[in-house]
Amino acid sequence: MEGELYVRLGYTMDALYRSITRHLAYSLGVVPTQASKRDIYLALSYSVRDRLLEKMLKTNQRYEDSGAKRLYYLSMEFLIGRSLANNLRAMKIYDQVAEALELLGTDVETICDQERDAALGNGGLGRLAACFLDSMASLDMPGFGYGLHYDYGLFEQDISNGYQREKPDSWISEAPALQVERADAACIVPMYGRIEETKDKWGRHNPLWLGWNLVTGVPYDIPIAGYGGLTVNRLRLFAARPSTEFDIKIFNEGDYLRAVEQKIESEKISKILYPKDSYEAGRELRLIQEYFLVACSLNDIVRTYEKDYSDYNKFPEKVAIQLNDTHPALAVAELMRILVDQKWVPWERAWDITNRTIAYTNHTLLPEALEKWPESLLARLLPRHLQFIYDINQQFLDRVVTLWPGDVDRMRNMSIVEEGPPRQVRMANLAIVGAHSVNGVSALHTDLIKKSLAPNFFEMWPERFNNKTNGITPRRWLCVANPNLHDLIEDAIGPGFVTDLERLRELEPFAEDPVFCEKFLQVKHGNKERLKDVIFNTTVVEVDPASLFDVQVKRIHEYKRQLMNVLGIIWEYLALTEDGVEPANPKTFIFAGKAAPGYWAAKQLIKLIHNVGNTIEDDPKARDFLKVAFAPNFRVTLAEQIIPAADISQQISTAGFEASGTGNMKFALNGALTIGTMDGANIEISQKVGRENIYICGLTAYEIEKMKRAGSYKPKAMYDKHPMIKRVVDSLASDRFCPRESGLFAWLKDYLLADNEMFFHLADLESYVKTRELSTKEYVDKTLWAKKAILNVARVGHFSSDRTIRQYADEIWDLVPIPPTEAEKSGKLKYTPSDPSSIATARAW
Amino acid sequence: MRIHSKQEQDVMILTPMEKNIDASIQDEFKAALVEAIDEGHKKIILDLSHVKFLDSSGLGVMVAMVKKLSGSGALAFCGIQEQVGQVFSLTRLDRVFNIYPNKNVALDALVAKGPATEGAV
Numbered sequence: 005m006e007g008e009l010y011v012r013l014g015y016t017m018d019a020l021y022r023s024i025t026r027h028l029a030y031s032l033g034v035v036p037t038q039a040s041k042r043d044i045y046l047a048l049s050y051s052v053r054d055r056l057l058e059k060m061l062k063t064n065q066r067y068e069d070s071g072a073k074r075l076y077y078l079s080m081e082f083l084i085g086r087s088l089a090n091n092l093r094a095m096k097i098y099d100q101v102a103e104a105l106e107l108l109g110t111d112v113e114t115i116c117d118q119e120r121d122a123a124l125g126n127g128g129l130g131r132l133a134a135c136f137l138d139s140m141a142s143l144d145m146p147g148f149g150y151g152l153h154y155d156y157g158l159f160e161q162d163i164s165n166g167y168q169r170e171k172p173d174s175w176i177s178e179a180p181a182l183q184v185e186r187a188d189a190a191c192i193v194p195m196y197g198r199i200e201e202t203k204d205k206w207g208r209h210n211p212l213w214l215g216w217n218l219v220t221g222v223p224y225d226i227p228i229a230g231y232g233g234l235t236v237n238r239l240r241l242f243a244a245r246p247s248t249e250f251d252i253k254i255f256n257e258g259d260y261l262r263a264v265e266q267k268i269e270s271e272k273i274s275k276i277l278y279p280k281d282s283y284e285a286g287r288e289l290r291l292i293q294e295y296f297l298v299a300c301s302l303n304d305i306v307r308t309y310e311k312d313y314s315d316y317n318k319f320p321e322k323v324a325i326q327l328n329d330t331h332p333a334l335a336v337a338e339l340m341r342i343l344v345d346q347k348w349v350p351w352e353r354a355w356d357i358t359n360r361t362i363a364y365t366n367h368t369l370l371p372e373a374l375e376k377w378p379e380s381l382l383a384r385l386l387p388r389h390l391q392f393i394y395d396i397n398q399q400f401l402d403r404v405v406t407l408w409p410g411d412v413d414r415m416r417n418m419s420i421v422e423e424g425p426p427r428q429v430r431m432a433n434l435a436i437v438g439a440h441s442v443n444g445v446s447a448l449h450t451d452l453i454k455k456s457l458a459p460n461f462f463e464m465w466p467e468r469f470n471n472k473t474n475g476i477t478p479r480r481w482l483c484v485a486n487p488n489l490h491d492l493i494e495d496a497i498g499p500g501f502v503t504d505l506e507r508l509r510e511l512e513p514f515a516e517d518p519v520f521c522e523k524f525l526q527v528k529h530g531n532k533e534r535l536k537d538v539i540f541n542t543t544v545v546e547v548d549p550a551s552l553f554d555v556q557v558k559r560i561h562e563y564k565r566q567l568m569n570v571l572g573i574i575w576e577y578l579a580l581t582e583d584g585v586e587p588a589n590p591k592t593f594i595f596a597g598k599a600a601p602g603y604w605a606a607k608q609l610i611k612l613i614h615n616v617g618n619t620i621e622d623d624p625k626a627r628d629f630l631k632v633a634f635a636p637n638f639r640v641t642l643a644e645q646i647i648p649a650a651d652i653s654q655q656i657s658t659a660g661f662e663a664s665g666t667g668n669m670k671f672a673l674n675g676a677l678t679i680g681t682m683d684g685a686n687i688e689i690s691q692k693v694g695r696e697n698i699y700i701c702g703l704t705a706y707e708i709e710k711m712k713r714a715g716s717y718k719p720k721a722m723y724d725k726h727p728m729i730k731r732v733v734d735s736l737a738s739d740r741f742c743p744r745e746s747g748l749f750a751w752l753k754d755y756l757l758a759d760n761e762m763f764f765h766l767a768d769l770e771s772y773v774k775t776r777e778l779s780t781k782e783y784v785d786k787t788l789w790a791k792k793a794i795l796n797v798a799r800v801g802h803f804s805s806d807r808t809i810r811q812y813a814d815e816i817w818d819l820v821p822i823p824p825t826e827a828e829k830s831g832k833l834k835y836t837p838s839d840p841s842s843i844a845t846a847r848a849w
Numbered sequence: 850m851r852i853h854s855k856q857e858q859d860v861m862i863l864t865p866m867e868k869n870i871d872a873s874i875q876d877e878f879k880a881a882l883v884e885a886i887d888e889g890h891k892k893i894i895l896d897l898s899h900v901k902f903l904d905s906s907g908l909g910v911m912v913a914m915v916k917k918l919s920g921s922g923a924l925a926f927c928g929i930q931e932q933v934g935q936v937f938s939l940t941r942l943d944r945v946f947n948i949y950p951n952k953n954v955a956l957d958a959l960v961a962k963g964p965a966t967e968g969a970v
Contacts, residue, residue: 192932194939197905204944213940214912216905247904248871346938 013055015097021104023051036108044108045088045118048101049181052091056227057184059095059236062828067146070822071312073321075140075147075813078301078335079328080294081130081277082137082151082239083123084226085480085640087182089116093483094142095233120178121639123157124241126280126598127559128474128666129367131640132445132805133328135666138477139809141230141237142503144821147809150301152293153179153224153241156276161598161637163543166614170601183224183241190222191303192247193296199387213345213388218247219270221300231479231503234824242300244273279600280373280559288385291377295386298334306342316349320360324817327439329367330375330431336362336438337389340396345388351395363441363816365472366432367663369449369457370563376428379421393429397421400437407464418460436461436468441816443472446664446685448705456709472812473685474664475805478505481670486648488527489674493797496520505804512798521790528649528675528793535649538635538642539594545617545633551590552783554776555676556654557638557646560599560606563661567609567752568765568772569593569654570616573632574732574741575773577616581625582731588781592631593617596638596646605755610634612749615741643667648674651789652779655680656772658763660705662686669803675793679775681768685803693799697792701775702768711767719766720757728773729766733757850877854885860959861890862952864928866899870907879910886914891922892959896952898928903936915946923947927955 013019027047028034034043067074092098092112102112125131133149140147159170197216204210221242228237247270272289273296309316309323327335336358343354368374382390397420408414416423420433436442436458444450450471454462462469483490483502493501496514501507514520532549539547547553556569573593579585595613599606617632635642653671655662655678662684672678672689680686681702690698703711711717723730733753735741742748756765783789801807813819851866863885870878885893895911897903911924918924925947929937937943949955 192935202945204941205947206944208944210941210944212912212942212945214905214909218904248869248902341939345941346935 017100017103045115060227072146072822075324077149078332079133080331081125082133083125083130084134085121086119094229122175135477135805137228139805141228144235144823149239151241153243154277163636166611168610183226186223193219193299220245246270298338319357325362327364333431333435337392340392362439364435364439375431379427443470445474449663475808476669477805485644505801508801515791515794531649539633547592551592552651554652555594555650557596560597596635650676653678657683659683672796672800693796697795699775699779701771722766850874852881860892862894864896869902871904872906875906882914894925894955896928903933925955
């Protein structure tokens with residue numbers, strides 16, 4: 005003990021048992037024999053957090069000692085889901101904890117099941133950010149997340165009579181067991197106010213930003229354990245707090261409620277995660293959230309840098325900032341403002357630093373998702389930033405004029421400020437101009453960015469554009485979600501593949517091994533049995549694990565075409581009941597996903613899925629062949645239960661709309677075969693797994709684009725020409741699926757037959773249905789199916805987020821791993837009071 | 850609001866003893882500074898070493914006082930704590946105000962020179 009700053013924590017079963025019981029007594033005030041499952045869960049979480057913090061401090065010391073460059077990942081969303089089981093596996097203490105919990109009369113699965121999801125994200129973008137954090141830590145890279153500490157994550161979805169109902173999701177009760185509040189690192193964030201154009205004491209132009217309000221950003225750190233548990237990075241989430249607890253003047257005047265209101269006003273900034281597609285509802289607050297994230301993060305980044313450097317010359321060599329979509333694009337203006345206004349760096353030099361530091365990931369081509377903010381709103385909220393945006397734009401357009409004199413259309417198209425009315429600031433343009441790297445998230449998406457979204461920018465800076473195909477962490481999506489498949493693979497090819505996923509290739513010969521194939525199918529069946537219980541417990545629908553599990557789980561959106569899936573189900577249902585055509589194998593269609601609360605069409609789709617399911621269930625001719633289940637409240641944990649049980653993975657977005665998709669990768673890694681369009685990363689998955697091991701259907705992005713340009717998509721003609729399509733569409737217009745709510749789905753006929761139907765449902769429907777039929781036929785041949793599924797697993801190693809992060813690190817960030825020292829590996833590294841810098845490091849973290 | 854005042858040579862040193870200078874004490878703060886100026890003090894040092902938090906209303910008082918003294922006197926600042934320094938820099942008032950690392954340096958500067966040379970606010 006002598007000389008130690010703290011006692012090193014043990015990792016044996018005994019040590020963990022002692023920690024858990026100590027936390028039961030001293031953190032929760034509970035006698036172990038009377039502890040509830042929830043108590044034990046919390047005590048275990050605290051015990052794990054202690055160990056994570058110990059490793060986090062050591063990791064930071066290692067980074068400090070090395071003087072390493074750091075990467076900061078700015079994202080409005082981090083969809084981390086549950087942490088406990090993931091941390092136990094990452095730290096390799098799962099078995100010890102399991103034993104310790106047995107002594108307490110319970111089991112590890114039951115206790116891990118007590119944890120609520122941290123749903124601080126909507127879907128793919130937020131989950132990607134969480135996977136990236138896992139990979140950076142697992143690769144020993146100094147990479148840190150910055151986000152918002154929302155009180156309420158994405159809403160909880162309830163289903164009532166087939167309709168989605170939203171309930172608040174207060175994950176905050178869960179948070180203390182995960183995080184550490186860092187009030188010592190709080191910062192102030194100014195907003196609103198006015199600019200007064202004055203001169204400084206040397207007579208130079210000096211715009212003053214006056215009359216702002218201050219909000220305090222309080223950081224909370226969530227440790228992120230890399231696989232092996234030696235490198236632990238952090239996710240820092242900022243909560244908004246009033247800059248003073250109450251306005252005492254108002255309080256003293258006796259107006260207590262007004263004083264409290266002011267406090268609430270500040271705190272509402274980080275109160276709620278906006279559901280995607282609902283930003284309009286709280287437009288100003290959403291912009292404030294984005295700015296708050298950017299301001300808090302950059303304050304922290306600059307402060308960390310200044311601990312080691314007195315000027316900003318080395319900033320781009322020591323700091324990399326990645327913008328996860330346009331949401332944090334204000335970072336360009338904020339970093340400029342900090343450097344120019346607060347650090348007195350000359351404008352040109354500051355621009356060079358900003359540009360070399362910031363990189364931008366584009367996540368969407370959907371015009372409505374490319375943020376634009378009214379100039380008037382920015383002028384009111386961030387008057388000084390708007391000045392920087394104008395200056396950046398002016399410098400940029402001067403360059404455009406030089407390169408393309410007289411090309412007014414080009415200038416108008418590229419300008420950061422869009423002429424109105426109303427005049428708006430284009431955040432994607434700001435990000436592209438301000439960043440040294442612009443990347444898409446799949447090969448197709450990057451190609452479309454170059455050709456369709458930003459061709460003028462690509463022409464100007466071709467070297468700036470690059471692709472980083474998304475990836476997923478195998479720790480979460482194989483080790484935690486599908487431990488039996490992980491164990492089966494490990495038995496076959498040995499350990500180590502979890503951090504070197506390309507090694508899954510070694511599995512290929514086993515696709516011909518009948519014994520392995522049998523075991524593989526048994527694992528799948530076990531997962532389907534498990535999912536059967538989950539579905540029954542949440543929907544009361546009884547599904548048969550012997551049926552083909554055909555799964556589409558993702559956010560409900562027109563472009564993702566859950567509607568086309570339903571049209572396919574109706575097609576099969578009508579073929580069965582009216583033509584007597586039975587599917588080759590009984591099928592269970594499983595859906596899950598949330599619709600944005602204000603997105604009427606998406607919510608109608610949820611209702612349609614339920615009604616079609618009920619109609620089939622009520623029909624004795626159909627119910628033994630087809631079944632539809634909608635699992636409510638889709639979230640990371642539910643995904644972990646559904647994906648390992650899927651036989652078919654539906655990835656059928658209209659080609660050209662899905663930037664990448666990552667669900668497609670998770671399913672393939674878990675041995676599901678994809679039915680997909682040539683969209684997003686489906687294309688690369690098909691190249692990797694082989695066209696014979698994936699079911700591709702529908703038009704390509706370029707075919708669709710061509711048809712759109714020519715105006716040649718005529719869905720009404722298809723309807724008139726094709727009797728099956730007509731029958732399916734007409735069934736929606738009838739009350740067949742809504743006998744008690746007449747006319748409920750009639751709008752869908754008009755929707756599908758309109759020439760301007762953006763998502764080409766009917767154009768792809770026949771190809772899609774035929775592909776489904778083929779997949780069902782092949783499913784019957786278990787040997788063939790197992791072979792294809794195993795080859796999917798064996799060939800998707802490329803889609804590990806470790807690969808993606810290595811590419812970002814090598815090609816954009818110039819970031820290198822800082823692996824644990826021998827002392828860390830041996831567990832002998834200690835902080836000592838005789839080394840004050842180590843204490844300072846610990847405090848500054 | 851408590852403000853400690855002390856005259857050294859022809860310089861009045863005002864030291865607010867409050868941690869926060871915000872809307873709740875804005876009026877008193879302004880009155881204290883106006884009183885010092887109206888009493889004929891042309892060289893004033895505002896020692897902010899006790900102030901941990903400054904909001905825009907407190908800052909507004911300082912700006913008004915710099916304006917009031919402009920051309921006829923000097924207002925200098927010292928004892929700047931972290932948050933106050935951030936507020937000065939984010940507004941760019943650090944390019945306008947005469948800011949000194951401590952009271953003695955501020956005093957030497959004001960004694961040595963004549964009337965103020967602040968920028969126009």
